[in-house]
Amino acid sequence: MHEVALVESLLESVHEQLRDAGVVGRVRRLDVVIGPLSGVVPEAFRFAFEVLSPESLGPNCELVIHTTPARCHCHSCGAVSQIVELTYVCPACGSHEVRLEGGRELLLQSIEVDEEQPCDDVPAEPPSQEPNRL
């Protein structure tokens, strides 16, 4: 299940973006865009997210998955159809002579954060660090 690795890198980039923006707070909601040709299974992605996110982002972070359509160009009938699921069949005529285009993205679209004021920001749990052993 490569979705675990994808979610891990998503969570990493969430932390990176918050750090870059200087935002401190609890992440409430993430919106991601998954194209049908990205090879990512949204259900597996969500499952991996639910397993991994509490430790990384805290509890109750909502994940909203948007799917973008890909285009299916048919060589038999000339139709250009939008597809939201991976298919190699023309929706208009049923031909397999199709070329797919777009829809390969896996994007972090937006991050919603309950911002904390830096002045009364007392971390509940200081990051625990293993002492280095020589």
Ligand SMILES: [Zn+2]
């Ligand atoms: Zn067709």
